[in-house]
Amino acid sequence: MTFHTYMLHCADDSYYVGHTDNLEQRIAQHQSGEIPGYTQTRRPVALVWSQDFGTRDEALSAEQQIKGWSRKKKEGLIAGDWDAIRQAARKSFDTGLRQAQPLLRTNGIEMTAFPPPPVIVLVRPQLGENIGKAARAMLNFGLTEMRLVAPRDGWPNPDAGPSAAGADFILDQAQVFETLADAVSDCAHVYATTVRKRGVTKPVVTPEEAAREIHAAQGRCAYIFGPERSGLETEDVALARKILTVPINPEFGSLNLAQAVILCAYEWSKQANLSQPTVTDLGEPAPQVELEGMIEQLNTLLEKVGYFFPPDRAPATKLTLRNLLTKPGWNHLEVRTLRGVLSHLNRPRER
Template identity: 55%
Template sequence: MEPAIILVRPQLGMNIGMVARAMANFGLSDLRLVAPRDGWPNPDAGPPAAGADHVLDRAQVFACVGEALADCQLSYATTFRPRDLMKPVMTPRAAAAAIRSSHGKAGILFGPERSGLATDDIVTVQTLVTIPAAPSFASLNLAQSVLVLAYEWFLAQASPLAAAERIPAPHADLAGLLAQLNEALAAAGYFHPPERTRATRRTLAGILSAARFTADEIRTLRGVVRALARPRNP
């Protein structure tokens, strides 16, 4: 199953067009845009797509990263900067092999051209992907980054062990568990002091996303949270 290429807050239509061209070169067509700065559709995307109109025509627009990843069991975020997050880091080749050998849907996040992905964008993502580059000039543009991942995916071969793979739940299931857990913890007065609430929620999201729970496991955990939050008879 081909991965979704997810551009988070892309700024220029021409860059979206060049991404579409890179995707089409290697057989990818699932393009998702999160809050594009100049809206969508964008007439500036057509010419640099160089004929990859089928990718642009199918592009979907989402309001946030969580919505764009909702149907994805595997999630990856590309980043050049070190992150203070407890997440595995892969090369594009290793990530492509993992995606090819999986029966689940994968989503790969790419950040805005100027700033890259924010920590809040990737806190629930399972795996980080770093493209090796010369330390003296580790600067790839958006389309180049997509091209590297698409190329590696195109070359990767499916693993014969894929049938026995443990497939994580879709991102939407994890988001539901996190929302339920945060609500229950808030009701129990767990988030103290209040100014640490955001950081604590980030930590919880990182822990749960790293576990790569299956859909059945998430249903079980939601039942546990529901039971613990239920009022007790005196």
């Protein structure tokens, strides 16, 4: 049987990555809106890349890897441009290529895929809303594979979707296991998140330290999180390789599930080459001569209205104003705008 990993270009110019055992049927379902979630509200969609695999695990692994890629890397894959993908990747990823990972192809050229992102494992989660919020936190920072261990209210849970706020596909693809051991059976590095001592002697790391280890690790990695009310049990922590905890107020060390997930996901994302918010050009700082002109103009206006009183305090007041006006690092446009305001105040006229 053949399995496929595929990428769709959506109407809002975003990309969706998935996997299936029937590519033609799945694409038709996306195009018709039969599949609820991400693509349903972003139609029309078009298939821009796909690759065949011999097993579902290989296809899923490739899907999870590509989902964590930046837009530039995805477009490099579509174009078959390995150099573009390599340039878009961080150095830590370039040196961490693993031959044991599934091979991706660009226009017939095979390349080794990057290590997959870590798995988020929720152990005996209680509320569907919290599972949805955890999915939302995951997707904010590029993590897409969720595993559930014996969810209290069963699965799927209708309360999870609204809380996911657009991260529905993570819930749709979440895998359910009866035991934690089964859920992490394919993971070589497992981090148990807890803020309390559980009578288990294991190395303890922060989210930042764990993220560095995961990016350098061979094999799959997982973060495990316990039930909302009580957290992980001793038996759960015993399955992990390390304990992950954060410096926290000892008088109030309770984090909700989504908060705990987002802490770990954020630290992992720092090295994941995710898209950054657009940088706003603040403009070059105005030259000193322009600032001097603005300050002199303001002082002149204030003197005309008797602001500097008593006279013996005038030097100190002017110095305070100078310090105030030179602090922000005004750019040329801002100085001109403010001087225009001052000029208008000096020559008021009705509109």
